Amino acid sequence: MDADRYHLALTELLMQLADDDLVVATRAGEWLGLAPHLEEDVAFSSIAQDEMGHAATYFTLLATIHGGDRDDLAHLRPALARRNSVMLERPNGRGTYRDTPHFDWAYALARHFFYDTLEMARLDRLVQSAHRPLAEAAAKIRREERYHNQHHSMWLRDIARSGPDVGRRVELALDRAAADAVDLASAGPMAAEMETFGLLPDASHLTDDWRARVAQALDPLGWALPPLRGTLNGRHGEHTQDLTQLLQDLGEVYRSSPGASW
Amino acid sequence: MTTDDSGSLADRTPPPDAGELAVYEVFAQTSERGTVEWQASLLAGSPAMALMLARENFLRRREIFDLWVVPRDAIARAKGADDFFRLPKTYREVSDYQYLVGKWRQYHQQAMTPDTMA
Amino acid sequence: MNPDVEERTQEFLTHLDDGCLVEADHWMPEAYRAELVRLIRLHAVSEIMGTLPEKEWVPRAPTLYRKLALMAKVQDEAGHGQLLIRVAEDLMAPRGQNREHIMADLFAGRQKFHNVFHLPVPTWADAGLIGWLVDGAAIITQGMLLGGSYAPYTRALRRIVEEEAFHIQHGESICMALAEGTAGQRAMFQDALTRWWPALMMFFGPPEDGAARSAVPGAAHTSHQAANLRFRIRTKSNEELRQRYLSKYVPRIRSLGFVIPDPTLQQDSETKAWTYQQPDWDEWRAIIANHGPRSAARLNLRRTSYAEGQWVRDVMAGTRKAV
Numbered sequence: 142m143d144a145d146r147y148h149l150a151l152t153e154l155l156m157q158l159a160d161d162d163l164v165v166a167t168r169a170g171e172w173l174g175l176a177p178h179l180e181e182d183v184a185f186s187s188i189a190q191d192e193m194g195h196a197a198t199y200f201t202l203l204a205t206i207h208g209g210d211r212d213d214l215a216h217l218r219p220a221l222a223r224r225n226s227v228m229l230e231r232p233n234g235r236g237t238y239r240d241t242p243h244f245d246w247a248y249a250l251a252r253h254f255f256y257d258t259l260e261m262a263r264l265d266r267l268v269q270s271a272h273r274p275l276a277e278a279a280a281k282i283r284r285e286e287r288y289h290n291q292h293h294s295m296w297l298r299d300i301a302r303s304g305p306d307v308g309r310r311v312e313l314a315l316d317r318a319a320a321d322a323v324d325l326a327s328a329g330p331m332a333a334e335m336e337t338f339g340l341l342p343d344a345s346h347l348t349d350d351w352r353a354r355v356a357q358a359l360d361p362l363g364w365a366l367p368p369l370r371g372t373l374n375g376r377h378g379e380h381t382q383d384l385t386q387l388l389q390d391l392g393e394v395y396r397s398s399p400g401a402s403w
Numbered sequence: 404m405t406t407d408d409s410g411s412l413a414d415r416t417p418p419p420d421a422g423e424l425a426v427y428e429v430f431a432q433t434s435e436r437g438t439v440e441w442q443a444s445l446l447a448g449s450p451a452m453a454l455m456l457a458r459e460n461f462l463r464r465r466e467i468f469d470l471w472v473v474p475r476d477a478i479a480r481a482k483g484a485d486d487f488f489r490l491p492k493t494y495r496e497v498s499d500y501q502y503l504v505g506k507w508r509q510y511h512q513q514a515m516t517p518d519t520m521a
Numbered sequence: 522m523n524p525d526v527e528e529r530t531q532e533f534l535t536h537l538d539d540g541c542l543v544e545a546d547h548w549m550p551e552a553y554r555a556e557l558v559r560l561i562r563l564h565a566v567s568e569i570m571g572t573l574p575e576k577e578w579v580p581r582a583p584t585l586y587r588k589l590a591l592m593a594k595v596q597d598e599a600g601h602g603q604l605l606i607r608v609a610e611d612l613m614a615p616r617g618q619n620r621e622h623i624m625a626d627l628f629a630g631r632q633k634f635h636n637v638f639h640l641p642v643p644t645w646a647d648a649g650l651i652g653w654l655v656d657g658a659a660i661i662t663q664g665m666l667l668g669g670s671y672a673p674y675t676r677a678l679r680r681i682v683e684e685e686a687f688h689i690q691h692g693e694s695i696c697m698a699l700a701e702g703t704a705g706q707r708a709m710f711q712d713a714l715t716r717w718w719p720a721l722m723m724f725f726g727p728p729e730d731g732a733a734r735s736a737v738p739g740a741a742h743t744s745h746q747a748a749n750l751r752f753r754i755r756t757k758s759n760e761e762l763r764q765r766y767l768s769k770y771v772p773r774i775r776s777l778g779f780v781i782p783d784p785t786l787q788q789d790s791e792t793k794a795w796t797y798q799q800p801d802w803d804e805w806r807a808i809i810a811n812h813g814p815r816s817a818a819r820l821n822l823r824r825t826s827y828a829e830g831q832w833v834r835d836v837m838a839g840t841r842k843a844v
Binding site for chain 3: 167170171173174175176177178179180181182183186187189190193194196197200211212215216234236238239240241242243244245246299300302303304307310387390391393394395397398401402403
């Protein structure tokens with residue numbers, strides 16, 4: 142019984158980690174070739190690649206304990222089986238990467254800042270995880286995340302110094318990101334088991350920890366964490382049409398020829 | 404090659420304030436198609452002086468095509484293994500694609516590299 | 522031309538003939554600068570616009586590995602655009618121009634980019650084909666340009682060609698998997714090849730008759746190709762590059778069992794010269810004049826995102842002033 146709960150909790154945790162990174166990397170990847178500044182295009186693209194690489198790592202771990210193939214798990218699961226936060230599946234702005242991309246850089250920064258702050262809070266716990274392969278992966282991933290934090294902090298700082306008109310853009314973006322972030326710093330319905338089994342140590346304080354870290358970064362810039370809202374909880378498999386659309390893209394080729402080698 | 408040297412660094416440099424020495428980092432291009440690379444640092448009173456000293460201090464045995472001196476405090480810098488840590492990304496390295504050599508052999512073809520193509 | 526400039530130009534050409542290199546701050550004839558700016562802008566903007574056809578396939582790439590590798594590849598293309606646009610900006614600086622002028626010209630239809638980036642990419646095989654056969658063509662061109670006379674351009678090219686080693690293998694790897702895959706995968710690639718072959722033949726530009734090398738740069742009747750050869754900005758003609766491309770790629774494509782859609786294609790066993798069906802050069806002119814099937818859509822992507830990012834570039838400029 143306990144073994145079953147352990148396995149279930151670990152599966153849930155790995156799905157949250159893998160799905161979060163897959164979805165955020167896909168949205169970040171839509172900026173390829175479209176970022177506001179050429180040099181930034183290249184830099185932000187590295188962040189997208191890092192996140193996709195982390196997703197690949199988590200899906201590999203998931204395949205090991207869950208059975209199956211990491212690409213099946215990444216490409217074939219329907220939206221209701223996905224555990225990513227709703228904030229991460231939202232589009233980058235009006236339009237799509239294929240047609241008239243009215244993408245919002247302030248929103249990209251706000252979302253990544255929230256997410257990367259969560260990642261650090263989560264990774265600081267996961268390095269102590271009872272599931273050794275996860276703890277080892279987390280230790281490496283945490284080192285790579287440093288650049289992401291430095292990147293977003295630099296942008297937020299430069300924008301904060303650029304006067305109220307520009308700052309207003311970020312305030313609105315933080316608010317829009319917060320509107321879907323009620324599930325972001327949650328470890329989902331099995332959080333208590335994750336903590337009991339030592340899979341995600343101190344899972345019960347994850348949300349508070351994340352809030353504190355966000356506040357610590359925003360306070361000096363004169364910004365505050367807006368109220369978190371949202372009626373859907375991604376950790377429960379509740380998602381928007383945006384995710385359905387994104388998953389259609391993700392699996393389009395992979396599904397076209399089951400079992401084929403690509 | 405004709406060089407328009409009316410705008411060289413030395414000519415634009417204001418005279419030094421008396422008694423103020425600064426550390427200059429020295430960079431040089433030592434082959435015609437090569438890139439500018441860091442050589443060493445020195446203490447000088449002005450960029451003009453730093454240029455004058457640099458060539459004989461660090462490059463007396465080298466051919467020079469381009470010589471730069473930069474006041475150290477003008478250099479923004481990031482350093483440390485932690486800041487530059489990256490997980491392996493072999494999907495973007497040629498090592499991941501070496502199997503293609505064998506594949507092409509099966510089709511009686513040679514694998515291509517930029518060298519063999521150009 | 523005033524006598525002094527004429528004398529300096531002659532001296533400059535003699536130096537080029539001696540194999541000397543030119544740096545950004547060297548004196549150069551205006552015609553040399555103009556040809557360089559034209560070529561390097563075209564190259565830079567092609568890299569930048571060239572990110573768009575392939576990035577469409579990043580989310581849809583079939584596996585996590587392919588997603589990662591394609592992201593890295595598109596990132597490199599943007600990076601190549603960055604290296605090249607900096608070389609162009611330094612050359613344009615005496616005219617008081619920078620990359621903003623290049624983008625404005627692009628949006629106004631005054632800045633061209635390569636024909637292949639005006640075309641649709643309807644399947645994953647098309648994405649793979651770009652990686653294998655379009656990048657292959659680009660590497661042959663860039664490899665030739667490495668020996669050029671303008672040193673800052675050749676330095677950028679050296680970095681670019683180094684990264685292209687990954688690109689060609691990345692493209693080959695995708696296409697090899699399709700070639701060795703299911704009947705459906707093979708058919709997908711064959712369709713893509715049939716679609717792209719004329720564009721690949723157009724890639725190097727039209728052949729040119731006559732003694733290109735003896736042309737007088739700056740003269741009204743002289744083509745850019747001829748001027749670039751005289752200035753040793755390039756060292757081979759369009760047709761020489763296309764011949765090389767055919768020698769490298771036709772045997773490989775055929776070895777995988779694919780059919781090149783040109784029944785007239787053949788190589789002379791003695792001279793090794795290829796004869797091939799000339800593509801429709803009027804169509805090529807129309808495509809690079811932004812009348813290709815995806816020209817307007819791709820320009821719209823670039824124009825929209827550029828406008829949306831203006832405030833960010835303003836922040837960057839403001840930060841610079843404030844510090």
